Amino acid sequence: xxxxxxxxxxxxxxxxxxxxxxxxxxxxxxxxxxxxxxxxxxxxxxxxxxxxxxxxxxxxxxxxxxxxxxxxxxxxxxxxxxxxxxxxxxxxxxxxxxxxxxxxxxxxxxxxxxxxxxxxxxxxxxxxxxxxxxxxxxxxxxxxxxxxxxxxxxxxxxxxxxxxxxxxxxxxxxxxxxxxxxxxxxxxxxxxxxxxxxxxxxxxxxxxxxxxxxxxxxxxxxxxxxxxxxxxxxxxxxxxxxxxxxxxxxxxxxxxxxxxxxxxxxxxxxxxxxxxxxxxxxxxxxxxxxxxxxxxxxxxxxxxxxxxxxxxxxxxxxxxxxxxxxxxxxxxxxxxxxxxxxxxxxxxxxxxxxxxxxxxxxxxxxxxxxxxxxxxxxxxxxxxxxxxxxxxxxxxxxxxxxxxxxxxxxxxxxxxxxxxxxxxxxx
Numbered sequence: 001x002x003x004x005x006x007x008x009x010x011x012x013x014x015x016x017x018x019x020x021x022x023x024x025x026x027x028x029x030x031x032x033x034x035x036x037x038x039x040x041x042x043x044x045x046x047x048x049x050x051x052x053x054x055x056x057x058x059x060x061x062x063x064x065x066x067x068x069x070x071x072x073x074x075x076x077x078x079x080x081x082x083x084x085x086x087x088x089x090x091x092x093x094x095x096x097x098x099x100x101x102x103x104x105x106x107x108x109x110x111x112x113x114x115x116x117x118x119x120x121x122x123x124x125x126x127x128x129x130x131x132x133x134x135x136x137x138x139x140x141x142x143x144x145x146x147x148x149x150x151x152x153x154x155x156x157x158x159x160x161x162x163x164x165x166x167x168x169x170x171x172x173x174x175x176x177x178x179x180x181x182x183x184x185x186x187x188x189x190x191x192x193x194x195x196x197x198x199x200x201x202x203x204x205x206x207x208x209x210x211x212x213x214x215x216x217x218x219x220x221x222x223x224x225x226x227x228x229x230x231x232x233x234x235x236x237x238x239x240x241x242x243x244x245x246x247x248x249x250x251x252x253x254x255x256x257x258x259x260x261x262x263x264x265x266x267x268x269x270x271x272x273x274x275x276x277x278x279x280x281x282x283x284x285x286x287x288x289x290x291x292x293x294x295x296x297x298x299x300x301x302x303x304x305x306x307x308x309x310x311x312x313x314x315x316x317x318x319x320x321x322x323x324x325x326x327x328x329x330x331x332x333x334x335x336x337x338x339x340x341x342x343x344x345x346x347x348x349x350x351x352x353x354x355x356x357x358x359x360x361x362x363x364x365x366x367x368x369x370x371x372x373x374x375x376x377x378x379x380x381x382x383x384x385x386x387x388x389x390x391x392x393x394x395x396x397x398x399x400x401x402x403x404x405x406x407x408x409x410x411x412x413x414x415x416x417x418x419x420x421x422x423x424x425x426x427x
Contacts, residue, residue: 004134005146007200008127011082012150013157014189015123018089018116019054020151021158021182023250026050026375028162028257028264029179033097034106050110054117055364055372061121062360063220069126069356070219073202073210074133077126077356079194085119086190088112093183125360128343133203133352137414138290144343145286148336152279155249156272157189158182163268205352219357223350230349230409231362237298237405238342238366240398241335243374244305244312247395248274248328251378252316259382260319270321274328281333282340289341295411298345301338302406306399308334313392348412370398 035046061081069077092112098105127147135143161182169178209215216222223231249271256262256270289297308331315327342363350358374394381390 016154052372057117058121058364061118065122066357081122234362235365239370240402242370285340294345304334309395
């Protein structure tokens with residue numbers, strides 16, 4: 001299980017490193033480099049719109065790689081998704097800017113961001129199923145939380161590199177060539193991840209499906225025919241989590257540096273401290289999910305994000321590092337109270353033959369609802385010098401929707417479910 005957990009964790013860490021390094025670059029430099037003819041605000045909106053393309057691609061990636069995972073195995077998904085995301089990320093770092101090739105630059109940027117999103121959309125399902133389908137039933141939440149720790153590590157890697165460059169380079173050097181280094185570094189991480197993943201075997205659940213010849217011919221059709229309500233409820237339930245996370249890691253980074261006058265290094269440090277605390281807390285909260293159930297923690301997390309929305313904005317607006325760190329930390333602890341158990345919860349909602357497609361599609365649709373639009377909406381809501389209470393209201397509304405959706409979903413913890421529940425197949 002340690003080897004399997006390491007393989008699942010490493011992939012999500014690397015893939016989300018790739019995904020987050022773009023988000024940080026979009027907040028800091030991509031607007032003027034690729035959309036220079038726009039006003040500063042419009043250029044930022046354009047960069048964030050390109051950022052949103054990755055989220056739109058993620059459900060498509062979950063369908064594509066979910067089909068592969070349910071038809072041919074979880075293991076191929078792990079290799080293919082990592083290769084796709086890594087290659088797209090390295091190529092972003094090699095792109096000429098608008099000044100060099102004109103309108104072709106933003107077009108290529110959007111295209112590569114799309115392929116990044118496809119890869120990340122496939123990665124999550126393969127990684128969590130690798131851990132969840134190998135894990136013992138009563139410890140599934142703990143082992144399936146390792147892929148959920150990966151995004152925090154990926155974020156810290158991405159922003160750690162950005163922070164080091166920000167601290168050692170001048171603004172002109174960073175804008176000229178320094179921003180490219182984190183994208184190129186992805187090649188080394190992907191190579192290491194592929195080596196680690198070649199050592200893992202296919203999951204027992206999928207091996208049983210192939211032996212009995214019960215694999216789904218068209219998994220997506222079965223998911224939307226028999227589980228459309230679960231998919232929609234899950235996507236709605238996850239929306240506030242994505243919104244809070246990307247409000248902090250993307251919009252707040254831009255707002256702090258451009259509107260509040262806080263230094264780039266200071267903002268990155270505040271966010272990184274909060275993300276590090278979130279990452280360390282993930283397995284602890286997952287153990288609570290194994291003991292008390294998935295649904296109670298999800299409801300508690302979404303409710304906490306709803307209640308913290310206005311304090312989050314108020315503390316951010318002070319521009320003081322200690323208050324901003326507190327704001328980000330409390331919000332991300334609420335976030336991980338929900339997301340720590342999702343690696344076990346989502347797969348338990350679907351039977352094995354369609355599990356990769358169902359869990360991945362729901363997870364990534366939630367990303368579209370909560371993650372894709374949040375930086376754009378938040379930037380639009382903060383035009384001018386006014387305090388961004390609209391951002392808090394936006395998060396609060398999403399929190400109400402997410403909590404209601406979680407209340408409508410069933411509990412799936414194996415020791416509490418009935419015999420005819422889909423989770424029984426995963427036990």
